[in-house]
Amino acid sequence: MQRPNANPQLLPNGFSYQSRALSAQKSLDLFYYLQQNLNWQQPTIKVYGKSHVIPRLQCFIADRNVNYGYSGSKLRVEPWPNVLDAMRIRLSKTLAIPFNALLVNLYRDGKDCMGWHSDDEEELGAQPTIASVSLGAERILKIKHKHNNEQHSIVLQSGSCLIMNGFSQRDYQHSLPKQQRLKHPRINLTFRSCAKKEIEFCL
Numbered sequence: 001m002q003r004p005n006a007n008p009q010l011l012p013n014g015f016s017y018q019s020r021a022l023s024a025q026k027s028l029d030l031f032y033y034l035q036q037n038l039n040w041q042q043p044t045i046k047v048y049g050k051s052h053v054i055p056r057l058q059c060f061i062a063d064r065n066v067n068y069g070y071s072g073s074k075l076r077v078e079p080w081p082n083v084l085d086a087m088r089i090r091l092s093k094t095l096a097i098p099f100n101a102l103l104v105n106l107y108r109d110g111k112d113c114m115g116w117h118s119d120d121e122e123e124l125g126a127q128p129t130i131a132s133v134s135l136g137a138e139r140i141l142k143i144k145h146k147h148n149n150e151q152h153s154i155v156l157q158s159g160s161c162l163i164m165n166g167f168s169q170r171d172y173q174h175s176l177p178k179q180q181r182l183k184h185p186r187i188n189l190t191f192r193s194c195a196k197k198e199i200e201f202c203l
């Protein structure tokens with residue numbers, strides 16, 4: 001995997017996009033492998049006191065010592081499959097970031113989506129680096145500034161890698177809106193570096 005290039009789709013500071021981080025064949029093989037072999041879950045969230053299943057499937061993979069509220073509350077923590085461990089090692093070396101957790105999303109078709117949010121949980125630190133790899137159907141990612149009207153859209157192609165770092169989470173939100181007519185699935189891998197659990201011991 002190469003270091004992402006300067007961004008051809010004119011993204012704001014803190015976002016950089018590489019369209020062909022993985023070859024088409026590798027992306028396809030990996031997509032089918034993960035679709036069939038990960039332990040997918042569909043967590044429930046509460047919105048205004050009402051429970052809803054989220055509109056996508058997820059799998060959270062992490063080192064055993066990772067302290068991440070996201071996983072603790074809703075998702076089982078899974079061990080690293082070899083193929084994803086190898087990818088995280090390559091990404092960690094290339095970007096000089098010790099990735100220790102991975103949230104995987106499976107969008108079964110264009111009706112599955114993700115709402116506006118920032119990945120700004122405390123465990124990720126003040127300026128987190130997140131490496132987001134896309135496999136399968138192309139989807140549009142929307143980005144908007146939190147305090148002005150600046151908006152961007154980026155087409156996430158299969159095999160691409162979007163890096164979010166710097167103040168991207170402090171200053172912007174992102175979302176993956178529905179694309180009602182899309183029939184094909186997509187998998188997204190977001191590699192993260194989370195705080196570690198404090199070791200408890202008694203003497």
Ligand SMILES: O=C(O)CCC(=O)C(=O)O
Pocket residue numbers: 103105114119132141156174175176188190
């Ligand atoms: O599917 C995507 O590209 C977006 C994923 C995302 O925003 C997230 O995992 O926080």
